[in-house]
Amino acid sequence: MNNIKNKKIAIVGGGPGGLTLARILQMRHADVTVYERDIHKDARAQGATLDLHHESGLRALEEAGLMEAFKANYRPGADRMRIIDQHGTIVLEDNHKEDGPAEAYRPEIDRGPLKKILLESLHPDTVVWDCQFSGLTPFNEGWHLHFKDGHTTYADIVIAADGANSKIRPYITPIRPFYAGVTVVEGAVYHSEKNTPQIHQWLNGGKIFGMGDEKSLIVSSKGDGSLVFYTGCNTPENWVQESGIDFSDKAQVMAWFKATFTGWSPVWEELFENATGTFIPRPQYCMPFDQTWEALPNLTMLGDAAHLMPPYAGEGVNMAMLDALELGLCLTSEDYPDTHSAIAAYEQAMRTRASATAEMTMESTAALHSPEAISFLVQIVS
Missing domain, CATH: 3.50.50.60 (FAD/NAD(P)-binding domain)
Structure with a gap:
């Protein structure tokens, strides 16, 4: 001391x-x-x-x-997780139990x-x-x-x-840091039960890992009834500037999503159609x-x-x-x-x-x- x-x-x-x-x-x-x-x-x-x-x-x-x-x-139960493919098929449900080993217990807050x-x-x-x-x-x-x-x-x-x-x-x-090869685009939806009913049902108070075609779409529920979501794509480091996308313009982001996540189930579009506020692009870095x-x-x-x-x-x-x-x-x-x-x-x-x-x-x-x-x-x- x-x-x-x-x-x-x-x-x-x-x-x-x-x-x-x-x-x-x-x-x-x-x-x-x-x-x-x-x-x-x-x-x-x-x-x-x-x-x-x-x-x-x-x-x-x-x-x-x-x-x-x-x-x-x-939030008990918020560690529930579903892995869903791009077509909307649930591949795996992972419901952690609190009575398992302490090391595996990862409560969410x-x-x-x-x-x-x-x-x-x-x-x-x-x-x-x-x-x-x-x-x-x-x-x-x-x-x-x-x-x-x-x-x-x-x-x-x-x-x-x-x-x-x-x-x-x-x-x-x-x-x-060096560029990690992936850029994330983050968005949020309020009142997910009303605004994104299918995604809300999939979430079930937990998380969704949407995977396919070398892309990710991770969705996380929050205690206030909202959700946040993050797309992940392999992009060049300066993609955000070079894409020309105005991330505060929902129509532009929606058009980008449809073009980039082509072949993904239309259900995923609920997120972009009902997002609130601006989208935030986040190039990922690592030390x-x-x-x-x-x-x-x-x-x-x-x-x-x-x-x-x-x-x-x-x-x-x-x-x-x-x-x-x-x-x-x-x-x-x-x-x-x-x-x-x-x-x-x-x-x-x-x-x-x-x-x-x-x-x-x-x-x-x-x-x-x-x-x-x-x-x-x-x-x-x-």
Whole structure:
């Protein structure tokens, strides 16, 4: 604990990783502030349901003393999954049972409730909203953090939890992610029971993996009666710009879907016809498996900022929360003589873990967008 005694810790980014770290540190009496660019806690629509894994996300919640709150907010049955081919034929139903082995138990929770549990576990005013980070300058033994609105604050230790496009990562390493070969187009449908009745029935409160013709269409139900969906296609890296598609124009996106997913059942079109708001194209990137850098004594990172990878192994939020737990434990451990060695130990273990997961994720990304996608997925879940 002595390493962070009387030290100010700044976490940039208030996603599940940043908030989990703040909770772990506060339980050990650290002075921690989270700087989040969202204007307030409800500023952003929260994305898909998250399945938390026994050895990572759930372990972090257990250590954070939040399992009771989690059990009150998770969605029983949301881990149900159907694999459906492009013609609308159900290939496999996978209904996880809670009485199976703990390691196989992957309960689902919506991102919104998870964030709420974490926020409510923190001291009042831990999170400073509407703070868009713009830069760092070294000062004494720590850093001045600069924000877009012109204000500056000091911290002895800064932790980047600011996601895929981290503005802090370049202060640690110049290593950049490589393109993973797939672009996702994301959409959402409200009131899915009314607006997309056939898809809603297939979903049955869980997830659909639509696979075929080297493409994927993943649909996830949410507790508020809405759903989110993600197409996945093998494309060149600059496809979004070169396609000429205006993703805020439903007719253009619908025309693209029909042309690209030709031969798919018309049922899938329900999603595009009834989507609300703009579609979001997301080219997928992954950090190199062998990335390494010299540890700094007062600056580190976690989650996507440290090891961005595509979502096709469901590990993102779990790894961010495990990073948060392990970094919090390292910083507050008596085993390290100073913060430099604590950060170095955390980063070494984090990179090793992330490298193996990234490799597995890239294999999964390729397999799910190959002619063998359905047999690959069936093998994994059955």
